[in-house]
Amino acid sequence: MASVDHAEGPDLRSRLQDWLPRLVLSPSIAAVMIFVYGFIVFTIYLSFTDSKMLPSYGLVGFDNYATLFGLSAWHTALVNLAIFASLYIVICMAIGLTLAIFLDQKIRGEGVLRPIYLYPMALSFIVTGTAWKWFLDPGIGLEHTMHLWGWESFKFGWIKDRDFAIYTLVLAAVWQSSGFVMAMFLAGLRGIDNEMLKAAQIDGASNWQLYRRIVIPLLRPAFMSAFVILAHLAIKSYDLVIALTGGGPGRATELPATFMYSYTFTRNQMGVGAASAVIMLMGVAAVMVPYIYAELREKS
């Protein structure tokens, strides 16, 4: 037996070495497969059932989706998301790019400014929401303060106004994320070869032309990453609404994420809630899948 062991020893050991990495990886893979993909399949399945307060397994075809798209609340949530996401992405990128370009001009105090721009992303919306809510409240916030300072006609009541409340979400969200976008663009700018810029400048390009024709096109990867990150954050936005407006006034600031939660857990329409979650997932996948695919292809 000993000799057999001896003969098989190295072989067994190297075979174990072959399998060990996969063995160590497997709990993580199993967790992702069950808790992410298994759950996605389960939720998709639920979206085709007559689940109300609890999951139930009577199949009803596309009824939940028909109900969902017939609901004015869902319609409002989608329109709000479109407004919120487009403004959020565009403004964050505009501010982020401007700040990054400005910070890149050998600014004194860059080391102080950068952390100030970035710290909002360390905070929870539930935290910053308390300050924003107060700031925006006409009775005690900015409007009140302006009145105390003698500007009696100053009006800033967006948060109480059905037509404007959605813009307060944009304001708070831009505050939170634009510094982060700045960091992404700054990283891109610092990666650009200066010699090329110098050459262009010798050829007589103005600063404006330099940025528009050379620098901004070179920042394409940073634009892509920023877009993907902001778009998926916009679709997932939940805390922000809860902390700032609670979806109100009325339903004026309802987003798909809050819609899903209230239909599933407080209105006991789990089938409809599941259907709305599936639509949200499809939105995120439409943005993320091509991006991830391109990233992985490029790397391998």
Place this chain on the structure above:
Amino acid sequence: MAIATQDTAVRTGRITRTFIYVVLIFFALFYLLPFFIMVINSVKPLSEITSGNMLALPQDPTFAPWASAWSTAQIGVEATGLKPYFLNSILMVVPAVAISTALGALNGYILTKWRFRGDTILFGLMLFSCFIPFQIVLIPMARILGELGLSGSLPGLILVHVVYGIGFSTLYFRNYYAAFPTELVKSAMIDGAGFFRIFWRIMLPVSGPIAVVCIIWQFTNIWNDFLFGVSFAGLSAQPMTVALNNLVQSSTGVKEYNVHFAGAILAALPTLFVYIVAGRYFVRGLMAGSVKG
């Protein structure tokens, strides 16, 4: 690794430079404003808040709102202050961050140095899992936690955060280890070093920078999480964010804004602390990643 403050080729005139500084300082004030409002109003007595100006400095500073937010404020039905929930968050964050980071390091090591057929697809699946809207998993997660007997408990929340944190921690370590010379690992293998030995002796000692990035990221995300907390924590395991929301949104009695602000700052302190202490490493690591990506 420091972000090189390299000279830009652009030459700017005096007026342009003044304009640039004005814009930069304006935005600095914009970012500081909400936190400034919270801090100064958290040390004002309530009467000074309701009668006064939100931007005025406190005339009669008091730390009573802080004491109240910490130990006596009404959270939901109990007047416990935020203290027990702060503790809940700590007990939830520490193991969740430790486990997800350790798993991410091992996964990143395997996916770059022990490659096998199909590993890119597995990584792609893990990567996508970082970005899913969590609404898609809420219903089945609630059920599974119930079946495991983990509903409304801290271990349940830890499980949730570990599971949905693996994707990001793996992503960070994989990208970092990908730049580490595989030849070194190969020659260690030829010398007879095994899987764990190589990880322990060769990979871990160089993993400091990315571990910092990963820990900060996970800590901030898990500490700031609200959706999982409000969905799965029940009453006894509520994390800080959920308790703070209950405090702030409570509709009974007088709104004690100063207490709300003190509570909000308490909830922000750990992430701010981590950010201030280690934030610069985070930005560096993140930038290194985003430049490559």
